[in-house]
Amino acid sequence: MTANSAKTHRRRTDRPNRKVGRRERDITTLGIAFAAIILFVGTAGVVLPNLLKAWNGEGASPDAALTNALLLNIALILLGWHRYKALSEELVTRRASEAEARRLADIDxxxxxxxxxxxxxxxxxxxxxxxxxxxxxxxxxxxxxxxKQVNDLHGHQAGDEVLRVTSARIQRLLPDGGILARLGGDEFVCVVPYHPQVPDRVDQLAARMIEHVARPVEYAETPVDVTMSIGIASSTQMDDMRDGTASAQKLMHKADIAMYHAKKQGKNRFYWFEPQMENELRFRNELEAGIRRGIAAGEFRPYYEQQIDIETGELVGFEMLARWESPEMGVVGPDIFIPIAEEIGVISEMSEALIAQAFEDAKQWDSDLSLSVNISPIQMRDPWFAQKLLKLLVRHNFPANRLDIEITESCLHENVGMVRTMISSLRNQGVRVSLDDFGTGYSSLSQLRSLPFDRLKIDRAFIAELKQEEHGAKLVDAILTMSDGLNLPVTAEGIENELVLETLKRMGKMKGQGYHYGRPEPAELVLERLARQNLLAKDKLNNVTEVDFTAHDNRHGGGKRAG
Incomplete structure (x- = not known):
C-alpha cells in the first residue's frame, strides 16, 4: 500500500470512529443535563423556600452545600441547553451541505x-x-x-462556450416534463413525454433543435458554427420498462444507435431508431475488430490493375489496389473497409504495409513498368507523410522514378499549402504525383497551375458516359483540351468495352485502365502475366546480358562465329 493510499485508508477508517466518538459525547452530555434537571428539581424544592424566607427575614440562611448544588445544577442545565442548540445548528448546516453535495453530484x-x-x-x-x-x-x-475542430481552431474555452450555449438552446425548446443531460464531451441526451399517436411532435422538436443549434455562437467576436446529429428512440420500442435504471440504459442505447446512423448518413439530421440499425452497428463493430485483426495478421494484400498505353496497347504499369482476404468473409473490396479504416485511425498503418509489399512485388517486374499507389486524404494530413514514403523507398531499395502516387481533389481543400510542400518534396526525389478522380471535386485552374502535378486521371464516371451519351464525349474532350494547355498527360479510368476504347483512341494519346483489360490480380497472377510477355526483371537482365556478350564478340572480331 502506498503512502497516499494508506493515508486515504486511515481517513476512511477514522471517519466512522470520529462519528462514534461524537455520538458518545452527545449521549454523555444529554445524560448529564438530564441528571442535572432531576437534581435541580430535588434541591430547588428545599433551597428555594428557605432562600425566600431568608430574604424576607423570616428564617435562617439555607445550607451552603445545597445552595452550591443548586447553582451547579443551573450551570449544567445551561451547558446542556447550549450544547443542544449547537447540535441543532450543526445538524441543519450538515443537512444543507449534504443536500448541496447531492445537487452538485447530480448536475454537470x-x-x-x-x-x-x-x-x-x-x-x-x-x-x-x-x-x-x-x-x-x-x-x-x-x-x-x-x-473537435472547434477546440482545435478556437481553443477549449470556445468549446466550453459552445457547450453552454448549446445546452441553453436545447433547454429552452424542451416541453414541460422534459429533462436534459450532458453525458460528457459534446454528447447530450434528453427525454420528453409525448402521446404515442402524435410522434410528429417529437419530429418537430428535433427539427427545431437542429435549426437553433446551427446558429453561430459568438466567442471573442468570432462566430463559431456547429451542427448536430440526433437519434430518437421511443419507450414504445421497449419490451419491459420495469427494470428502472437498466431499462433507461437500454432506451438510451437505442437512441445512440439512431444518432450514429444520422452521423453515417451525412450528419446535421435526425433519425428514429429502427431494429436494423442495431444489426448494422453490430456488423460495423465486427468489421472494425476484423480490420484491426486483419492488419496484425497480414490479411490485407495488394492487387494490381493494368495500365495500358491506349495508342499502342502496350502495358506500361500497374495501379496497386487494396483487397482484404478475410478468412470469414472472403475477398473484400476497398469500398467496404477503407472508409472504416480511415474513421478508426488505422489507414496509415494499413497503407504503409501495403505500399511496402507493393515495392517488393514491383521489384520483380520490368524496370520500365510503373507502380501507382492511391493515398488517403487522412494520410495527406500528416505533415511527415512525404518523409515516411521516402523512407520506405530507401528501405526497400525501390527506384523513386517508378512510383506514381495518386491523391484526390478533396485533399486540396483541407490544406493546400501543406499539400504543395509534400508534392514538391516527393517530386524533388523523383516520385511522380497524379491528381486522381479529376472532375469530381472542386479544384480550380489556379490550383492546377500552382500545384506541380505530373498527370491527371479522368474519373470513371465521365468515361462510362462515352458509351451512351454525346455530352459525355464533350466533357472528356474538354478535360483533354485543358490538360494539353497545362501540359499534363492523362489517364482514363473505367474503360470497360471496345466502344469506349475506340472513342478514347480518337481523342488523343493517353493511358487507360479498366475491366476491359482485365480485373485486378494478386501478385502471383501478375508475375505469370509478365512472364508470358517477357516483362519480368530477370528476363530483361538476360536479354541485356546476351546483347552485351554479342557486342563483346563483335568487338573481338566475331569470336566463335569466325571459327
Missing part, C-alpha cells in the same frame, strides 16, 4: 443540466411510472458534429 458543472448518473436514474423512474399513464417517452441522443 459546465452546463448546469443533469449528468449521466442522475439522468439515468430519473429516466428509470419515469419509465417505471409510465405504465400508469397514457403517454410515451422519447429519448433524444444529441452529438455535435466535428466538435
Amino acid at each position: 458543472h459546465l452546463t448546469g443540466c443533469h449528468n449521466r448518473r442522475s439522468f439515468t436514474a430519473a429516466l428509470g423512474d419515469l419509465l417505471v411510472d409510465l405504465e400508469r399513464r397514457e403517454q410515451a417517452l422519447a429519448a433524444i441522443a444529441v452529438d455535435l458534429d466535428n466538435f
Whole structure:
C-alpha cells in the first residue's frame, strides 16, 4: 500500500470512529443535563423556600452545600441547553451541505443540466411510472458534429462556450416534463413525454433543435458554427420498462444507435431508431475488430490493375489496389473497409504495409513498368507523410522514378499549402504525383497551375458516359483540351468495352485502365502475366546480358562465329 493510499485508508477508517466518538459525547452530555434537571428539581424544592424566607427575614440562611448544588445544577442545565442548540445548528448546516453535495453530484458543472448518473436514474423512474399513464417517452441522443475542430481552431474555452450555449438552446425548446443531460464531451441526451399517436411532435422538436443549434455562437467576436446529429428512440420500442435504471440504459442505447446512423448518413439530421440499425452497428463493430485483426495478421494484400498505353496497347504499369482476404468473409473490396479504416485511425498503418509489399512485388517486374499507389486524404494530413514514403523507398531499395502516387481533389481543400510542400518534396526525389478522380471535386485552374502535378486521371464516371451519351464525349474532350494547355498527360479510368476504347483512341494519346483489360490480380497472377510477355526483371537482365556478350564478340572480331 502506498503512502497516499494508506493515508486515504486511515481517513476512511477514522471517519466512522470520529462519528462514534461524537455520538458518545452527545449521549454523555444529554445524560448529564438530564441528571442535572432531576437534581435541580430535588434541591430547588428545599433551597428555594428557605432562600425566600431568608430574604424576607423570616428564617435562617439555607445550607451552603445545597445552595452550591443548586447553582451547579443551573450551570449544567445551561451547558446542556447550549450544547443542544449547537447540535441543532450543526445538524441543519450538515443537512444543507449534504443536500448541496447531492445537487452538485447530480448536475454537470459546465452546463448546469443533469449528468449521466442522475439522468439515468430519473429516466428509470419515469419509465417505471409510465405504465400508469397514457403517454410515451422519447429519448433524444444529441452529438455535435466535428466538435473537435472547434477546440482545435478556437481553443477549449470556445468549446466550453459552445457547450453552454448549446445546452441553453436545447433547454429552452424542451416541453414541460422534459429533462436534459450532458453525458460528457459534446454528447447530450434528453427525454420528453409525448402521446404515442402524435410522434410528429417529437419530429418537430428535433427539427427545431437542429435549426437553433446551427446558429453561430459568438466567442471573442468570432462566430463559431456547429451542427448536430440526433437519434430518437421511443419507450414504445421497449419490451419491459420495469427494470428502472437498466431499462433507461437500454432506451438510451437505442437512441445512440439512431444518432450514429444520422452521423453515417451525412450528419446535421435526425433519425428514429429502427431494429436494423442495431444489426448494422453490430456488423460495423465486427468489421472494425476484423480490420484491426486483419492488419496484425497480414490479411490485407495488394492487387494490381493494368495500365495500358491506349495508342499502342502496350502495358506500361500497374495501379496497386487494396483487397482484404478475410478468412470469414472472403475477398473484400476497398469500398467496404477503407472508409472504416480511415474513421478508426488505422489507414496509415494499413497503407504503409501495403505500399511496402507493393515495392517488393514491383521489384520483380520490368524496370520500365510503373507502380501507382492511391493515398488517403487522412494520410495527406500528416505533415511527415512525404518523409515516411521516402523512407520506405530507401528501405526497400525501390527506384523513386517508378512510383506514381495518386491523391484526390478533396485533399486540396483541407490544406493546400501543406499539400504543395509534400508534392514538391516527393517530386524533388523523383516520385511522380497524379491528381486522381479529376472532375469530381472542386479544384480550380489556379490550383492546377500552382500545384506541380505530373498527370491527371479522368474519373470513371465521365468515361462510362462515352458509351451512351454525346455530352459525355464533350466533357472528356474538354478535360483533354485543358490538360494539353497545362501540359499534363492523362489517364482514363473505367474503360470497360471496345466502344469506349475506340472513342478514347480518337481523342488523343493517353493511358487507360479498366475491366476491359482485365480485373485486378494478386501478385502471383501478375508475375505469370509478365512472364508470358517477357516483362519480368530477370528476363530483361538476360536479354541485356546476351546483347552485351554479342557486342563483346563483335568487338573481338566475331569470336566463335569466325571459327
